[in-house]
Amino acid sequence: MELKELQARIREKYYETDAKSGPLFLLAVLFEEVGELAEAVRKGERGSIEEELADVLFMVLSLSNLFEIYPEKRLVEKYIEGDPRSRWDLP
Amino acid sequence: MELKELQARIREKYYETDAKSGPLFLLAVLFEEVGELAEAVRKGERGSIEEELADVLFMVLSLSNLFEIYPEKRLVEKYIEGDPRSRWDLP
Amino acid sequence: MELKELQARIREKYYETDAKSGPLFLLAVLFEEVGELAEAVRKGERGSIEEELADVLFMVLSLSNLFEIYPEKRLVEKYIEGDPRSRWDLP
Amino acid sequence: MELKELQARIREKYYETDAKSGPLFLLAVLFEEVGELAEAVRKGERGSIEEELADVLFMVLSLSNLFEIYPEKRLVEKYIEGDPRSRWDLP
Numbered sequence: 001m002e003l004k005e006l007q008a009r010i011r012e013k014y015y016e017t018d019a020k021s022g023p024l025f026l027l028a029v030l031f032e033e034v035g036e037l038a039e040a041v042r043k044g045e046r047g048s049i050e051e052e053l054a055d056v057l058f059m060v061l062s063l064s065n066l067f068e069i070y071p072e073k074r075l076v077e078k079y080i081e082g083d084p085r086s087r088w089d090l091p
Numbered sequence: 092m093e094l095k096e097l098q099a100r101i102r103e104k105y106y107e108t109d110a111k112s113g114p115l116f117l118l119a120v121l122f123e124e125v126g127e128l129a130e131a132v133r134k135g136e137r138g139s140i141e142e143e144l145a146d147v148l149f150m151v152l153s154l155s156n157l158f159e160i161y162p163e164k165r166l167v168e169k170y171i172e173g174d175p176r177s178r179w180d181l182p
Numbered sequence: 183m184e185l186k187e188l189q190a191r192i193r194e195k196y197y198e199t200d201a202k203s204g205p206l207f208l209l210a211v212l213f214e215e216v217g218e219l220a221e222a223v224r225k226g227e228r229g230s231i232e233e234e235l236a237d238v239l240f241m242v243l244s245l246s247n248l249f250e251i252y253p254e255k256r257l258v259e260k261y262i263e264g265d266p267r268s269r270w271d272l273p
Numbered sequence: 274m275e276l277k278e279l280q281a282r283i284r285e286k287y288y289e290t291d292a293k294s295g296p297l298f299l300l301a302v303l304f305e306e307v308g309e310l311a312e313a314v315r316k317g318e319r320g321s322i323e324e325e326l327a328d329v330l331f332m333v334l335s336l337s338n339l340f341e342i343y344p345e346k347r348l349v350e351k352y353i354e355g356d357p358r359s360r361w362d363l364p
Binding site: 001002003006009010013014017020021022023024025027030031034037038041042046049050051053054055056057058060063064067069071072073074075076078079080083085088090091 | 092093094097100101104105108111112113114115116118121122125128129132133137140141142144145146147148149151154155158160162163164165166167169170171174176179181182
């Protein structure tokens with residue numbers, strides 16, 4: 001599915017609920033999901049890793065909708081057209 | 092762009108670097124980016140919010156590539172075809 | 183300094199400000215600080231690691247004050263008197 | 274208990290285990306605990322909030338031990354003797 005289409009379908013279904021909850025509430029849920037992803041990665045549990053990656057992705061797109069932002073454009077500019085690796089501190 | 096296509100283009104360019112860094116390192120970078128997203132959301136800085144949403148999305152897709160996982164499928168099952176809101180604790 | 187004394191001195195100075203900001207706001211600041219700690223640890227920058235550990239500790243005690251909770255008691259019970267390592271998934 | 278004493282008792286018991294796990298592993302565990310704290314605060318569950326504050330505090334002191342850092346000194350300098358509020362973006 002087009003990322004923009006996926007984001008639109010999430011907005012259609014969840015925007016009203018999320019607008020009532022507000023950005024700080026959604027941020028707290030994002031951190032819960034990132035914490036659960038950290039646990040799944042640390043334990044190397046593939047099934048949980050997939051579940052938590054889907055949850056984190058859902059929360060990122062939900063937060064994007066709350067601010068009416070499409071992160072795809074900036075991501076493509078910065079990481080596909082551009083290449084920030086020269087600024088990375090790699091191990 | 093199709094989410095799968097975006098994920099494939101990130102893999103093409105960054106997989107080798109990320110495989111050397113390893114999952115815990117990528118997780119630490121994800122933590123940085125969600126921390127920066129929290130700051131931007133808390134301050135309501137729209138430009139930074141877009142930048143950080145793009146960075147977090149990039150890290151989620153990079154981690155997905157590291158585990159050869161496509162989170163789109165599970166996200167669609169759980170949040171588009173399904174509806175988990177009855178289990179949510181909303182404010 | 184006694185941990186309880188340190189928590190009391192933080193409460194004296196910051197409780198009023200924090201009560202106006204509210205728990206979700208303080209949580210967002212904690213997310214920022216742990217994100218900055220992740221960056222400092224990943225880069226191995228000792229000076230920043232100390233700064234961010236102090237910031238995270240400050241936010242944990244500030245949140246504790248907001249809920250009138252003294253985490254020391256539970257920490258001693260669970261980790262000093264008890265030993266949860268048998269339940270840990272270590273690498 | 275003195276914070277330094279609490280940190281010393283944690284070091285005595287857990288340093289060896291943590292040194293094997295390494296800083297990125299401990300960081301991942303810290304993020305799990307912060308995610309669980311976010312959930313408890315979001316849901317307003319006082320018992321869980323106390324449990325998770327104790328867990329996050331334990332992880333902060335464990336990470337401090339791993340780097341042989343005592344965050345108390347910097348915290349007192351910055352937040353008790355100093356007052357950074359003029360630089361805060363409050364709601």
